[in-house]
Amino acid sequence: MMSSENRSQFSVSCSSVSEKARAKINLALHVTGQRPDGYHLLDMLVTFADHGDRLDFMRSPADAFTLSGRFGEVLAGDGGTNLVLKARDLLRGAIGPLAFPVSIHLEKNLPVASGIGGGSADAAATLRGLMRLWGTTLSAETLAALALKLGADVPMCLESRPLIARGIGEELEPVPELPAFAMVLANPLKGVSTPEVFRRLATKNNPALSLTPSRPQAADWLAAIAATRNDLEPPARELVPEIAAMAAMLQARGALLTRMSGSGATCFGIFASMTSAEDAAAALHDARSDWYFQATETVSGGA
Ligand SMILES: C[C@](O)(CO)[C@H](O)COP(=O)(O)OP(=O)(O)OC[C@H]1O[C@@H](n2ccc(N)nc2=O)[C@H](O)[C@@H]1O
Numbered sequence: 001m002m003s004s005e006n007r008s009q010f011s012v013s014c015s016s017v018s019e020k021a022r023a024k025i026n027l028a029l030h031v032t033g034q035r036p037d038g039y040h041l042l043d044m045l046v047t048f049a050d051h052g053d054r055l056d057f058m059r060s061p062a063d064a065f066t067l068s069g070r071f072g073e074v075l076a077g078d079g080g081t082n083l084v085l086k087a088r089d090l091l092r093g094a095i096g097p098l099a100f101p102v103s104i105h106l107e108k109n110l111p112v113a114s115g116i117g118g119g120s121a122d123a124a125a126t127l128r129g130l131m132r133l134w135g136t137t138l139s140a141e142t143l144a145a146l147a148l149k150l151g152a153d154v155p156m157c158l159e160s161r162p163l164i165a166r167g168i169g170e171e172l173e174p175v176p177e178l179p180a181f182a183m184v185l186a187n188p189l190k191g192v193s194t195p196e197v198f199r200r201l202a203t204k205n206n207p208a209l210s211l212t213p214s215r216p217q218a219a220d221w222l223a224a225i226a227a228t229r230n231d232l233e234p235p236a237r238e239l240v241p242e243i244a245a246m247a248a249m250l251q252a253r254g255a256l257l258t259r260m261s262g263s264g265a266t267c268f269g270i271f272a273s274m275t276s277a278e279d280a281a282a283a284l285h286d287a288r289s290d291w292y293f294q295a296t297e298t299v300s301g302g303a
């Protein structure tokens with residue numbers, strides 16, 4: 001039985017759907033406090049990349065889950081703990097018996113435990129994809145609560161557009177003025193534990209983000225972002241010395257701004273154009289073929 005508080009609405013379901021799970025980029029992340037349950041209060045400017053994972057959902061006689069992609073192998077032996085399966089089960093619990101068995105394929109292109117929210121983006125894409133496949137929509141509040149249960153980054157990944165996020169990531173405000181950026185993502189393929197980085201924070205009551213999100217030009221936004229921080233970068237740099245090396249490599253290749261995303265270790269460099277970002281990513285790959293470098297454009301707020 002569907003509970004009335006879920007207020008599901010059913011429409012025509014399809015036999016297969018695909019969803020993109022875009023990498024999440026924390027352009028700024030200020031830690032402004034801590035809740036009694038230990039979670040940290042954050043003030044963030046977030047955007048999303050064109051690059052990401054891909055999920056395919058298909059009606060099937062029984063539930064199934066398969067993986068491919070550069071980083072699929074990393075998650076292959078996780079014994080059913082994948083966030084995609086958690087998202088499937090949570091959504092099925094909310095909508096009831098009309099949620100027929102489904103085969104899900106995850107093409108894992110994003111490095112795991114890397115600060116760009118790959119697992120959260122996959123969970124959000126699963127919620128979006130299965131709502132389409134099962135032909136249902138939940139009320140905005142029910143869906144937001146479900147997403148937050150899966151992780152602090154999942155509500156913003158559901159939106160996958162430029163946002164200011166506050167609280168632990170559940171208070172979302174769109175930033176339609178944010179332009180697209182040409183970007184290179186860099187990761188040394190060393191996973192970072194998010195709780196461990198938070199534990200190492202020296203100060204937890206830093207000033208809130210001060211941005212005026214009405215600046216029309218990319219250069220103005222760059223200057224505004226340069227005046228902000230990622231407060232998780234100093235503790236992450238203690239854990240992963242390669243972060244300093246990656247930031248220096250991105251700068252040497254012409255990045256206008258470099259910073260770490262989330263709890264790391266992925267760093268991003270913003271470039272003047274996609275051509276310069278692609279050239280930089282190719283040169284960086286030649287220098288360190290054992291690391292991950294990806295040129296990508298971020299989505300614009302007006303898109
Ligand atoms: C750092 C960010 O990536 C910024 O976007 C996110 O806040 C992390 O989001 P996430 O990976 O979805 O995190 P969760 O899976 O919800 O939390 C993992 C762990 O990180 C710590 N954590 C996370 C978020 C937060 N605001 N404060 C915390 O202290 C908690 O120990 C938590 O148990």
Ligand SMILES: Nc1ncnc2c1ncn2[C@@H]1O[C@H](COP(=O)(O)OP(=O)(O)OP(=O)(O)O)[C@@H](O)[C@H]1O
Pocket residue numbers: 075081082083084111112113114115116117118119120122123153192194262263264
């Ligand atoms: N689909 C998935 N993709 C990636 N990691 C997953 C997935 N499902 C479960 N996980 C687990 O979740 C943990 C965090 O992985 P994820 O790649 O989302 O981290 P992250 O990029 O640091 O996220 P965030 O930026 O939200 O902190 C890993 O330890 C991983 O084993």
